Amino acid sequence: MITEVNSQRLAEDIVRRVRKVVGKSKDMIPLHIPEFTGREWELVKNCLDTGWVSYAGSYVDEFEKDLAEFCGVKYSVAVVNGTVALHIALSICGVSHGDEVLLPALTFVATANAVAHAGATPHFVDACEETLGLDPKALRHHLEETATMGPNGAVNRKTGRRIAAIVPMHAFGFPVDMEPLLELSSEWNIPIVEDSTESLGSTYRGRPCGSFGLMGTLSFNGNKIITTGGGGALLTDNEALAKRAKHLTTTAKRPHRWEFFHDEIAYNYRLPNINAALGCAQLEQLPSRIEAKRRVAERYAVAFADLNGARILKEQPGSFANYWLNALIFDHDRATTRDAVLAALNDSGLMARPIWTLMHRLPMYADAPRADLTVSESLASRVINLPSSAYLAGAT
Known part of the structure; x- marks a missing residue:
């Protein structure tokens, strides 16, 4: 059973790990910002x-x-x-x-x-x-x-x-x-x-x-x-x-x-x-930006490699991802900790957000036809996005 104390400890641990990737800042570190460094x-x-x-x-x-x-x-x-x-x-x-x-x-x-x-x-x-x-x-x-x-x-x-x-x-x-x-x-x-x-x-x-x-x-x-x-x-x-x-x-x-x-x-x-x-x-600038974003993703992978209860989403064999947004996915038995982690990250100046509200939960699409959505329902309760801007590749 995941207690409130355990949830808070996990949240604090995740904040520390994200800080290792994005570095220190007096201002809120956004989820993703535009960057204008070319012509x-x-x-x-x-x-x-x-x-x-x-x-x-x-x-x-x-x-x-x-x-x-x-x-x-x-x-x-x-x-x-x-x-x-x-x-x-x-x-x-x-x-x-x-x-x-x-x-x-x-x-x-x-x-x-x-x-x-x-x-x-x-x-x-x-x-x-x-x-x-x-x-x-x-x-x-x-x-x-x-x-x-x-x-x-x-x-x-x-x-x-x-x-x-x-x-x-x-x-x-x-x-x-x-x-x-x-x-x-x-x-x-x-x-x-x-x-x-x-x-x-x-x-x-x-x-x-x-x-x-x-x-x-x-x-x-x-x-x-x-x-x-x-x-x-x-x-x-x-x-x-x-x-x-x-x-x-x-x-x-x-x-x-x-x-x-x-x-x-x-x-x-x-x-x-x-x-x-x-x-x-x-x-x-797109090729160099993709390289930078993949470096950010690799830093997340290293920072979270030994974390129990959650994983960083990685590209599948045969795929090459631009890692537009990095995703942290909690294990099924840790889903209840998601909101505590979101609160801890945002309170610490690290913008994070849950995945979108699933489409069939929106009022205008509530009656739309649908298949079994067991996996989507589960993921919606377990996924958060972490700061992912390309400039973070140079963070210290």
């Missing part, structure tokens, strides 16, 4: 000096080109944030009103919201203890129990709705086990749209996250590994999908020297040039 001032100033700050200018094209090359795909389309990237990706991959989309219950709310924005219903499935991402084995079992093949693809026998997509989310930059997921996708004829918003720079068996599905999506929010202030992107090897994404996110305006003609209802989701300039400068 950001130069490129943004160029936008200001030339007046190209909005939706025209060269930096959007440059950012899209460099991003596609880094992510191992033929095309990228820059947009205003990761949520709209996923919304558009789902829409142009065939998700529509009355469909269902399979996604993990353990994810940020934007994943489920994008499904709803596309007019579909989220269908929640369980996570994997080793990756925190969607569990292919659990999904296979759930599909065999719940789905059948219809003339237009997989159908949920209980609701009668078509299952239009699978959305794996690479939580905290740790790659989902994609190979068996791709097999499921092929067997059930359900396309994969990757939520790679946290995993820029992560790879699975040597291939970048975001390049496996019919489309992938990224986020460049201020807390991500690189930032454009806000911002997101769609990734694909499919030229037709890339053109469709560009058209829909730029108000469906037909190219013309002076005429404004729009051929369908669309969206003004374009990334402004000034934000893309910031992204170009940030992208130049």
